[in-house]
Each structure stands twice: as C-alpha cells, then as structure tokens.
Amino acid sequence: MIMVETDDRLQGEQDRPRELPARIDIPDIRGEMVYLRPATQQDLEKMDTIDAYVNASGLTGKDRVAERAAVHAWVLRSEAWANGTDAGSGIDDPEQRRTIAWSLMTTTDDCESETVDAQSATEFLGMIFLIDIDGWARSARIQVILGKDYRGRGYSRDAMPRVMTYGFAEPPEGLGLHRIWVAVPEKNTRSYSVYQSLGFVPSGVSRHALWDNRLGKYQDLNVLDTLDDEFDPVRAMDAFGMHVITSNPGMEKALSQHEHTLAIRKQQLLAESGAVMEPDAQGDTTDKAGIGERMRSDSERIAQDAVESENTWPYNSAERNTSKKAWWRTLGHDRMKRRAHTDADDQ
Known part of the structure; x- marks a missing residue:
C-alpha cells in the first residue's frame, strides 16, 4: 500500500x-x-x-x-x-x-x-x-x-x-x-x-x-x-x-483495519469485474443489471478471491486446517532431532 x-x-x-x-x-x-x-x-x-x-x-x-x-x-x-x-x-x-x-x-x-x-x-x-x-x-x-x-x-x-x-x-x-x-x-x-x-x-x-x-x-x-x-x-x-x-x-484496532482493507479490496475487485453492487433506497443490495442470482454468485467468488489474495500461507490447505501451533512444534522438534543426530555423528 x-x-x-x-x-x-x-x-x-x-x-x-x-x-x-x-x-x-x-x-x-x-x-x-x-x-x-x-x-x-x-x-x-x-x-x-x-x-x-x-x-x-x-x-x-x-x-x-x-x-x-x-x-x-x-x-x-x-x-x-x-x-x-x-x-x-x-x-x-x-x-x-x-x-x-x-x-x-x-x-x-x-x-x-x-x-x-x-x-x-x-x-x-x-x-x-x-x-x-x-x-x-x-x-x-x-x-x-x-x-x-x-x-x-x-x-x-x-x-x-x-x-x-x-x-x-x-x-x-x-x-x-x-x-x-x-x-x-x-x-x-x-x-x-x-x-x-x-x-x-x-x-x-x-x-x-x-x-x-x-x-x-x-x-x-x-x-x-x-x-x-x-x-x-x-x-x-x-x-x-x-x-x-x-x-x-x-491488536483489536489492527484487526479492524485489516477487515476494512479487505472490504475495500472486495469492492475494487467487484468494480473491476463489472459486478458492482449498490444499496437501494431501503439499504438492500441489488445489482445494476438486474441479473441478481448470477451477480451474487460472482460476488461471492470475487469476495473469496479477495480473502484468498490476502492469504499467503505457503503450505497446503490440509496443513492449514490442523493446529498451527502443533505444526510449528513438529517443525521445531524435527529439527532438534536432526541436530541431535548430527551432533552424535560428529562425536
């Protein structure tokens, strides 16, 4: 930014x-x-x-x-x-x-x-x-x-x-x-x-x-x-x-700012795709072209793209859905084991 x-x-x-x-x-x-x-x-x-x-x-x-x-x-x-x-x-x-x-x-x-x-x-x-x-x-x-x-x-x-x-x-x-x-x-x-x-x-x-x-x-x-x-x-x-x-x-303020940034990004992606959604007089969201179902589907896909664009988790989704703390601990323990074996081999 x-x-x-x-x-x-x-x-x-x-x-x-x-x-x-x-x-x-x-x-x-x-x-x-x-x-x-x-x-x-x-x-x-x-x-x-x-x-x-x-x-x-x-x-x-x-x-x-x-x-x-x-x-x-x-x-x-x-x-x-x-x-x-x-x-x-x-x-x-x-x-x-x-x-x-x-x-x-x-x-x-x-x-x-x-x-x-x-x-x-x-x-x-x-x-x-x-x-x-x-x-x-x-x-x-x-x-x-x-x-x-x-x-x-x-x-x-x-x-x-x-x-x-x-x-x-x-x-x-x-x-x-x-x-x-x-x-x-x-x-x-x-x-x-x-x-x-x-x-x-x-x-x-x-x-x-x-x-x-x-x-x-x-x-x-x-x-x-x-x-x-x-x-x-x-x-x-x-x-x-x-x-x-x-x-x-x-952290609470930072989280609020992050969500605000995501909302802006979502609107930008919607505008770029032509699927701009605007509130009507009652505040409900309708699409300009009158093709609601398709546009809503596009909006959901684009919104998901906005979220995924912010996700830079470098590993696969299965790993992401497991305990993140457990993942890091496993990584650390594996490295400690390898180091211990290396030290033993050097002696």
Whole structure:
C-alpha cells in the first residue's frame, strides 16, 4: 500500500507530541508459541547459557563480544525506562533513544498445557528488542537474538509482528511509532526473506558497513523498513499460519483495519469485474443489471478471491486446517532431532 500524505495527515503529524514518557509500562505479549515478558538483568546469564551470541557476525554483523555488550546495555536501558530512571551510565542520551527488551519464553517439550502463558512458559529462548526508539522521528529498530538451538524454528515469526503491532499502536496502548526498521548483513539471506514476508520493504544498502572475519572481507548491510499505514499484522501472521490474539496491545484496532482493507479490496475487485453492487433506497443490495442470482454468485467468488489474495500461507490447505501451533512444534522438534543426530555423528 502506498502512503498518501494528505493535508489532514500532515497536520496531525505536526500537532502530535514527540516526547517519549519518562517512564513506561512494558506489557507482556502473548504469541502462539512464545510468551514475551520484560527482560531483566537476571536473564543476561541465561543468554550465555543458551549460546545466544554464537555466529553473531553472520546474523547481525557484530562480533560476539560487541553483541553481548550491546544486549547488556539494552536490558539496562529497558529496565531503567520501566523504572523511570537513567541507565546508570552517568551520561544522559541527548536524543533520548530508549530501548525495550523482552525475554522470549516457551513451554518445555514435556509440558502438557497447549497454552503458552505466564505460568506454562518456563523455557528461555532469547530476547527481542525495540532499539533506538526515537520519539521525534517516531522510529525504532527491531532485533531478535535467539539461543543457538532455537533458531530456525518459527519463534521470530511468531514474536516480531506482535511486538511491531505494539510499537505502531497509539499511546497509551503502544508507542505510536511511524516506522520500524531492521538491519541485515548481506549474507544473512534467511533473515532477509523472513523480514520481507513480515511486510518489510528494502530501503537501502550501507556498502561495506561490516567486517566478516570468517570470510576475511567487508560485507554490505541491508536496511528494510515498514511504516504504520503499510504494516498489516494480520496478514503478516497469516502468512505463516499464526492466530491473531486480540488481548495483545494494538491488536483489536489492527484487526479492524485489516477487515476494512479487505472490504475495500472486495469492492475494487467487484468494480473491476463489472459486478458492482449498490444499496437501494431501503439499504438492500441489488445489482445494476438486474441479473441478481448470477451477480451474487460472482460476488461471492470475487469476495473469496479477495480473502484468498490476502492469504499467503505457503503450505497446503490440509496443513492449514490442523493446529498451527502443533505444526510449528513438529517443525521445531524435527529439527532438534536432526541436530541431535548430527551432533552424535560428529562425536
């Protein structure tokens, strides 16, 4: 969707406050496979335990030491903002670039509960961050850092659109951001494709911005972003078969906007097909050509096409009709089994 800068929108942007609050209540966020709670300093040791900084240069472009130091700083900043204090560095940030850090939790393999919630989510996976939150530009960067054994199992796809929905939601429910962006090393093609599937758009390249010590050469840093009126969390979650959870911050409004967009798309398809339906004086829908039954049949088909055009679920309908959570868990368990066999063969 292309944003049109109307006079009303620009006036609204000029009138809105651009100062971040001195203190913030970081919400818990529920996913289908993960549960997000505010990260604490006690979680930092767990990041070491799960080998969260392995291959940091390949995933984020930082070396392992720098990545670990950054995560420690982000968690301290997040805690400080939640407490309404500074981060304890003794140096105030003149741009007031804040950070929010969540710990990613899931249920253990032997957990009998099908619900991932604050009680059942006891296994620590890693962290997700909104970094460099800029109130003036209403912009932030998002980043996920997972333990070595939890990568490639769908957890990022579950967590990211829900955090982004919170980021784009208007205060006090969310941060009221206008833009969320990511930075991806050129060789991290897997994350690049995941971000695109979530609605991020390539917006630029920083040439030779990173040093790859393993390959002994510089590599480019790709930047992707999405804007508040472009991002559709419902479509992003549906692309990978995840359910909408309306209790999460910003989700009810996002769902309403998604349905509104679908309704507009349906009308566009109807108009393009010539099957334009208009209300009569009593508000009932009739067709202009007077061939009601055929037109209604066409309308139903076109409406279904509109819905299906929004569905980017990449697997077959049989898989889609099964438990989506069960599908992701099976995927993750299979990969863990293959990894275990590989490790055993290497010994």
